Amino acid sequence: MIEIKDLHKSYKMGSNSLHVLKGINFNVEDGELVAIMGSSGSGKSTLLNILGMLDEADSGTYVLDGIPIKNLNETKAANYRNKFLGFIFQSFNLINYKTALENVALPLYYQKMPRKQRQEKAMKYLEQVGLKEWSHHLPSELSGGQKQRVAIARAMVAEPKVLLADELTGALDSKTSYEVMELIQNINDQGNTILVVTHEPDIAQMCKRIVHLKDGVIVKDEKVKQVRAKVNV
Amino acid sequence: MFNRDRWKEILEVLTTNWFRTVLTAFGVFWGILILIILLSAGKGLENGIRADFGDIATNTMFMWTRSTTKAHMGLPIGRNFNYKTEDVETLWEKFPQLRFISPRNQLGGFGGNNNVIRGLKTGAYNVYGDYPEIIQQEPMAITAGRFINQSDIENKRKVAVIGLGVKNELYEAGEEILGSYIKIQGVNFLVVGTYKKRSGNGNGEEGQKEIYVPFTSFSQAFNRGNNVGWMAITAKDEFPITSLKMGIVNEMKRVHKIHPEDTRAIGFFDLYEEFNRVESLFGAMSFIGYFVGILVLLSGIIGVSNIMLIVVKERTKEIGIRRALGEDPWSIRKQILLESIFLTIISGMAGIVVGALFIYGVNALLDANGPVDMFMNPSVNLGVVSAALFILIISGLLAGFIPAQSAIKVRPIDALRTE
Incomplete structure (x- = not known):
């Protein structure tokens, strides 16, 4: 699904440049649930941004489901993000003047799907995350866990190839974190490929594979025995 | 969108x-x-x-005569001349762009003596000899009777159209006006109509104190022969009179044997230019x-x-x-x-x-x-x-x-x- 070869990225900070990613090589198969772990400054967010086409690598290749991702203009990048990727952010990033349903339907709107069809589909995904009754509430009327579920529904709605989650439990207490992770595991069980960036070991243990990043290189890449979230709740 | x-x-x-x-x-x-x-x-x-x-036709010029200031073709300086009725024909022939050419004659004038008598009353008024077209160039509302017409011209009828100011001074209130006679410089004219001009410009009062009679009857009654006092010339709307006026003036100079460079002999006023x-x-x-x-x-x-x-x-x-x-x-x-x-x-x-x-x-x-x-x-x-x-x-x-x-x-x- 994802093939990355020799990825380099550095940022210019005034006169000196900061080498963040120093040659990353890794592949993700279809249906994997991968945790990317590392302390802050290890380059994990940068890697995720590059995978999410929000940022561009200086060198190296990135192939997503057979499509080489390089030299994208903004319009094309937006198009790819819409079709191939679903984002889940730490701070939820819902649009606060739109209802849960509208938020979920946004990616479909950008695909120019007709209104009715779009709402039906968004409703289906809201139902899947268990928030059907909350569809007409604004984000401000939802709890943190509910917001993250809406965000997950939004990431899922366009049926992307890969879900990218950036510290998706960072703003949640451990009980809700586990609930959210349970949802993620269920989604993964249905065969979706998911990448989770986290620095919490217990969250990482709920994935099937952990990639450890340190100072811009992969130091450890291991398959783990998945801990089901349900048991912990 | x-x-x-x-x-x-x-x-x-x-x-x-x-x-x-x-x-x-x-x-x-x-x-x-x-x-x-x-x-x-x-x-x-x-x-x-x-x-x-x-509603004055603004595409209009007025043209009158003055004495010459240059000798020409054996004619002396300081010569007085008059437009003739034939000049109108000449202008029609040479300038098909024109819409109206009204030759006019006038009696009286600003501060003139009493020239009109009716019974015991007298008054000083401007009396104009005109063609019927003048009503298109100097619009006025006919309040009773009619304006002068073509058969008045042809038959040299002694008829007159008087202004409301004239009526107020020569007639008592309620008196029958149409069919009465007024005596203009000793010649009786039958009143066939009254008019009212739109007031508004400065000489509103003066404008109501005018008497219009047929051009031909005027010439005959007051011995003008075929002389024309001045002319009001209106061009068709698509031809600005400003561009035609020098041609008209030069034609008149030629006809009346005036030196081409004599700028004083023919006086004119271009209303259109003023309007513009x-x-x-x-x-x-x-x-x-x-x-x-x-x-x-x-x-x-x-x-x-x-x-x-x-x-x-x-x-x-x-x-x-x-x-x-x-x-x-x-x-x-x-x-x-x-x-x-x-x-x-x-x-x-x-x-x-x-x-x-x-x-x-x-x-x-x-x-x-x-x-x-x-x-x-x-x-x-x-x-x-x-x-x-x-x-x-x-x-x-x-x-x-x-x-x-x-x-x-x-x-x-x-x-x-x-x-």
Whole structure:
């Protein structure tokens, strides 16, 4: 699904440049649930941004489901993000003047799907995350866990190839974190490929594979025995 | 563009901060209101002055004779000459662009002696020998009877059309006028009609104290032979008299054996040129109206642009999210532009409506209090309103352009980092 070869990225900070990613090589198969772990400054967010086409690598290749991702203009990048990727952010990033349903339907709107069809589909995904009754509430009327579920529904709605989650439990207490992770595991069980960036070991243990990043290189890449979230709740 | 979700979003964005939106809209509202009021005031002045010109055929020149100032073809300097009735034929032949050529003769004049008698009453009036066409060049309303006509000319009937001023002085109230006789310099004329001229210009009073008689009867009764006192010449609408007048004057010089360089011998007055001078004043006024109005509008537009920049700044994160979800940059740019155009047009429309109400109020006030000098029926026409709308759309685009650019310039990753 994802093939990355020799990825380099550095940022210019005034006169000196900061080498963040120093040659990353890794592949993700279809249906994997991968945790990317590392302390802050290890380059994990940068890697995720590059995978999410929000940022561009200086060198190296990135192939997503057979499509080489390089030299994208903004319009094309937006198009790819819409079709191939679903984002889940730490701070939820819902649009606060739109209802849960509208938020979920946004990616479909950008695909120019007709209104009715779009709402039906968004409703289906809201139902899947268990928030059907909350569809007409604004984000401000939802709890943190509910917001993250809406965000997950939004990431899922366009049926992307890969879900990218950036510290998706960072703003949640451990009980809700586990609930959210349970949802993620269920989604993964249905065969979706998911990448989770986290620095919490217990969250990482709920994935099937952990990639450890340190100072811009992969130091450890291991398959783990998945801990089901349900048991912990 | 006419997409329900897009419009819903525009309304959502603009209504989140009502007070700010209204304040911003006020700038544009004010600009367009000033524009409309200035233009309508200019139009009111124009209408007032035009009304003073009345229905006078403005494409007209008057031409009279003076004594020559150069000897020519054996004829001496200081010679007096008269136009002849044949000159009219000559002009018709040479200048097919003309619409009316009215040869005229006159008795009396400003401060003249009493020249008209009726019974025991006398008065001093201007008496004109005219052709029926003069009523088209110097419009007057016939209040009773008729004006002179072609058979009066052919039969040299001694008939007269008198002004209301003449009637008031020579007749008692309620007296029968039509069919009575007045004696003009000892010659009896039958009164067949009365007229009233539109007053308004300075000599309104004087204009009502005139008597019109057929040109031919005038010539015969007062021994003018085939002399013509002066001529009122009107060209067809598509030929400005100003461009024809030198040709006419030169033709008259040729016919009357006047030195071509003698500029004094033929006197003339070009009403059209005078009228155009006033016209150009109107042009200048509407230019000032547009200029000032658009400048005021511009400051309103800068306000809109400013607020849109702030809106974009506030929504940087939102824009980042939307781009991460895959909205294409063009769509975002369109959104910002539409918001700006929508705000501009709504507030502009409000300005136009209030401006129209204002004009309506002024008109009602004018109607209630009677006419005012040099000011009448202020108005803006549909052309001005559509021009204003056009200006609004353009300015909405301009106002949104810079904010829209700045919205898509932010990279989604930076936008997402903004807290």
